[in-house]
Amino acid sequence: MKNGFDENADRKAWMGLLAKAPAGRVATLLDAAMTRPGFTWLRTPEIGSAMVRARAGATGAPFNLGEMTVTRCTLKLESGEVGHAYIQGRRKSDAEAAAVVDALMQTGIADRLRAQLLEPLHDELSAAKATRAAKAAATKVDFFTLARGEG
Amino acid sequence: MYVAVKGGERAIENAHAWLAEERRGDTEIAELSVAQIREQLSLAVHRVSAEGSLFDPDLAALAIKQARGDLIEAIFLIRAYRTTLPRFGFSKPVDTGVMTCDRRISASFKDLPGGQVLGPTFDYSHRLLDFKLAAEGEVPEAPSQEAEAGDVPHVTDFLNREGLIEEPPHGDTPPPDLTREPLEMPADRALRLQALTRADEGFALGLAYSTQRGYARNHAFVGELRIGSVPVEMEIPELGFAIEIGEVVLTECETVNQFKGSKAEPPQFTRGYGLVFGQSERKAISMALVDRALRWEELGEDNIGAPAQDAEFVLYHADNIQATGFLEHIKLPHYVDFQSELELVRKLRREAGTDQVQEAAE
Numbered sequence: 001m002k003n004g005f006d007e008n009a010d011r012k013a014w015m016g017l018l019a020k021a022p023a024g025r026v027a028t029l030l031d032a033a034m035t036r037p038g039f040t041w042l043r044t045p046e047i048g049s050a051m052v053r054a055r056a057g058a059t060g061a062p063f064n065l066g067e068m069t070v071t072r073c074t075l076k077l078e079s080g081e082v083g084h085a086y087i088q089g090r091r092k093s094d095a096e097a098a099a100v101v102d103a104l105m106q107t108g109i110a111d112r113l114r115a116q117l118l119e120p121l122h123d124e125l126s127a128a129k130a131t132r133a134a135k136a137a138a139t140k141v142d143f144f145t146l147a148r149g150e151g
Numbered sequence: 152m153y154v155a156v157k158g159g160e161r162a163i164e165n166a167h168a169w170l171a172e173e174r175r176g177d178t179e180i181a182e183l184s185v186a187q188i189r190e191q192l193s194l195a196v197h198r199v200s201a202e203g204s205l206f207d208p209d210l211a212a213l214a215i216k217q218a219r220g221d222l223i224e225a226i227f228l229i230r231a232y233r234t235t236l237p238r239f240g241f242s243k244p245v246d247t248g249v250m251t252c253d254r255r256i257s258a259s260f261k262d263l264p265g266g267q268v269l270g271p272t273f274d275y276s277h278r279l280l281d282f283k284l285a286a287e288g289e290v291p292e293a294p295s296q297e298a299e300a301g302d303v304p305h306v307t308d309f310l311n312r313e314g315l316i317e318e319p320p321h322g323d324t325p326p327p328d329l330t331r332e333p334l335e336m337p338a339d340r341a342l343r344l345q346a347l348t349r350a351d352e353g354f355a356l357g358l359a360y361s362t363q364r365g366y367a368r369n370h371a372f373v374g375e376l377r378i379g380s381v382p383v384e385m386e387i388p389e390l391g392f393a394i395e396i397g398e399v400v401l402t403e404c405e406t407v408n409q410f411k412g413s414k415a416e417p418p419q420f421t422r423g424y425g426l427v428f429g430q431s432e433r434k435a436i437s438m439a440l441v442d443r444a445l446r447w448e449e450l451g452e453d454n455i456g457a458p459a460q461d462a463e464f465v466l467y468h469a470d471n472i473q474a475t476g477f478l479e480h481i482k483l484p485h486y487v488d489f490q491s492e493l494e495l496v497r498k499l500r501r502e503a504g505t506d507q508v509q510e511a512a513e
Contacts, residue, residue, distance in 0.1 A: 008392045016382070016395030048237040049205065050385050050396060053244045053326065056340055057405065057424045058305055060319025062244045063326045063341035065348055066204040066428055068383065070239055070396055086239070086387060088397025089207060129251055134295030136253050139269040143261060 014105055014118055018098035019087040021121055027097040033116040034109070036100055042082065043074040045092035071095040081106040174219050188212035197400070197429020198222055202471060203229025204330070204349040206399045206428050223351075223471050230472050233330075241325075242385045243393060247403050247426070249302050250379040257306045258373040259407055265303040270378060306375040307405050307422065316407065316420040336463050343445055343466060347438045348427050350469035358444075358459045359437035367444040367457035371406040371423060378402045378430050402427050404435040408443050410450065421450060441465060 006012070018026055030036065049067040056063055072086045073095045083103025085095040104113055175182065189196055189212035199211040203226045211229060218224035254270025257263055269275075271293075310316040326341035334346060347355065362369060380400050386393045404425035412418035423443025425435035444459035454460050468474060 008390075011390075012392060012394050016384075019394065019396045020382075020398055046237070048239045049233065050239050050383070051241045051328070051330075052206070052383055052399060053242050054247070054401075054426050055244045055319075056344055057307070057319035057422050058247050058403065059321070061322040061324060061326070061341055063344040064241075064328050064330075065245070065345070065426060066201070066206060067233060067236070067238070067330075068206040068397060068399060069210070069236070072239060074389065084387065084389060086385070086394065086396045088383075089209070130298070131295070132253060133251060133298035135293045136268050136270055137298035138294040138296040139254075139271075140296070141267040141269065143267075 011102075011105070015084070015086070015098075015102060017118060017122055017125070018085065018101060020125060021087075021094070021098075022124075023089070023091055023094060025121065025124070026094060026101060026117070029117040029120060030097050030101060033113060037104070038078045039075040039083075039100065039103070040078075041073070041075050043072070045071055045073040045095045047071050047090045047092070073099050075099045075103065077103045077107070079107060174217075183216060185209065185212045185216055188215050194430060195220075195222060197431050198352060198434075199225045199229055201428040201431055201434060202226045202349055202351060203233065204428075205229050205233045223475055227472050227475070240385050240388075242383045242396070245381045245383055245399070245401070247377070247381055247401065248305060250377055250381045250401065250403070252303050252377050252379040253430075254379070255303055255375070255377040256373075257375045259375075260306055260309070263306055263309070265299070303377070305405070307407070310374075310407070310420060314419070317410075317416070317422060319422065319424075334466060336466075338462055338466055340442075340446070340449075343462065344424065344426075344438075344442060346466045346469055347425075347441055350438070351471035351474070352431070352434045352437070354469050354471070355434060355437035355441055358465060359440035361457065362440050362444045362459045366455075367447070367459045368452070368455065369408045369423075369440075369443050371408050371440055371443060373436065374405045374407040374422070376402070376404045376432055376435065378432065400429050402429065402431050402435040404432065404439040406436075406439040406443060415451065421446070 048070055050070045051067050052065045053062045054065045055061065068088065069090050070086055070088060071091050071094070072084070073092075074082065074084050075096070076082050077100075081103040083099040083101070083106075085098035085102060087095050087098050101113060101117060104110070105118075189208050192212075192215065193208075195215055196208050196211045199214055199222055200206050200208065202222075203211065203214070205211075210232065211225065214225035214228040214232075215222065217228060252265075252268060252270075254272060255265060255268045257267065261267070307316055311318060326345070327339065329342060329345055334342065338346070361367070363371075378401070380398045382395045383397050383399055384393045385396050402425075404423075406423040406425075407420045408423060410416070410419055410421040421443065423439035423441075423446070425438030425440075425442065427435045427438060441459055444457065445462050445465065447454055447460050458464055
């Protein structure tokens with residue numbers, strides 16, 4: 001996404017969004033937008049972990065911080081497109097919905113799904129972040145006002 | 152000689168049945184849901200995630216419920232569950248510079264870009280019991296204010312620009328992993344940090360406190376403490392590129408420590424680093440202090456024999472699951488071992504003529 005020439009930027013963005021969606025949300029939006037297409041499993045939903053790495057002193061050499069749970073699956077639509085999902089937590093039905101969306105985003109229906117699923121989901125996640133950021137901003141210390149001694 | 156003794160099955164079954172009943176407590180009182188624990192005992196959930204070394208708040212909440220609130224037992228449950236999971240891969244190192252901060256403070260710099268953001272802290276509260284919480288009631292919405300856009304820079308970057316603070320050596324060498332290879336000495340910093348981030352909070356706190364009281368010469372300033380969430384990105388082999396697979400809540404502490412300099416290095420500040428799953432600032436600060444104390448050798452400092460400087464002592468005793476496993480095993484049947492000790496003591500007493508000593512005493 002930072003790299004304007006990244007041909008995968010679009011897919012990276014929607015897969016990242018699907019990974020972070022709240023439980024059940026992708027399925028709800030998907031079923032509201034359309035009837036799900038038929039598919040066959042290439043890899044049924046599977047729960048596992050990812051080792052999260054970090055850097056010493058934030059910018060130094062990497063170290064292993066600890067794991068997080070991840071659910072993944074892969075499916076193929078009847079029309080041939082392959083959809084993958086790697087999402088946070090232990091959520092098999094959410095992984096299925098995410099993989100269906102990933103596959104459908106490679107079809108002619110992509111624009112409709114973007115408008116009816118990805119954009120609303122993106123707005124919801126942004127709004128939740130903005131709410132926390134606004135509460136954090138309200139706890140910012142204003143030393144300057146204090147030093148002036150108004151009142 | 153091993154003597155198998157049978158006969159405990161019924162007692163064990165009944166003990167477990169009673170445990171389940173005691174866990175539930177008085178059935179006149181509403182049962183706790185896992186979601187209630189996750190939302191309302193979130194700092195306990197964070198501690199179990201950090202020391203269980205698995206970030207999954209729902210699982211940590213379930214473990215706390217199952218363990219009747221015994222957090223070390225809950226951590227044990229999470230560690231055991233973790234071993235059943237296939238590992239899909241390793242994330243790219245998370246970038247705490249893009250953290251969406253709930254809290255971000257510096258004890259070293261008053262006026263810093265991004266400001267001092269207190270967040271939902273216990274600091275400055277009077278630590279008086281709030282009896283209003285004993286009655287059910289609505290909580291008023293916390294005030295909000297327009298937030299500045301953009302990432303919050305790390306405080307140590309400012310010192311770095313003047314060259315006044317050491318720069319951690321860059322690199323992309325795959326770090327050792329103590330969940331795959333047994334912990335062995337000497338442990339490099341990457342291995343030490345992995346052991347410390349999952350270390351028992353109380354043990355880390357005690358060691359860190361000992362460094363403040365003089366058992367290892369380093370005086371730490373909290374350069375920065377930040378709490379918030381960061382995205383986790385992982386390379387997906389079947390795609391051939393990396394995607395975000397989720398977000399984790401982290402607490403990061405960077406300490407700034409005095410350093411007189413050595414033959415190789417000019418006088419400058421050095422750093423200790425703490426990074427922990429969840430909102431756990433006591434643990435993150437402790438980790439940073441212990442990390443700094445353990446760095447004495449690479450910084451060319453003296454080993455004054457302080458416990459917090461002894462990597463072997465610190466790392467081999469920091470894990471509460473290993474510790475409690477060994478500690479608690481001594482309550483399990485050791486009848487045969489004890490029988491042989493008993494025989495030995497009786498024999499020694501006979502040989503030493505202890506009976507005569509007793510007579511003299513009378």
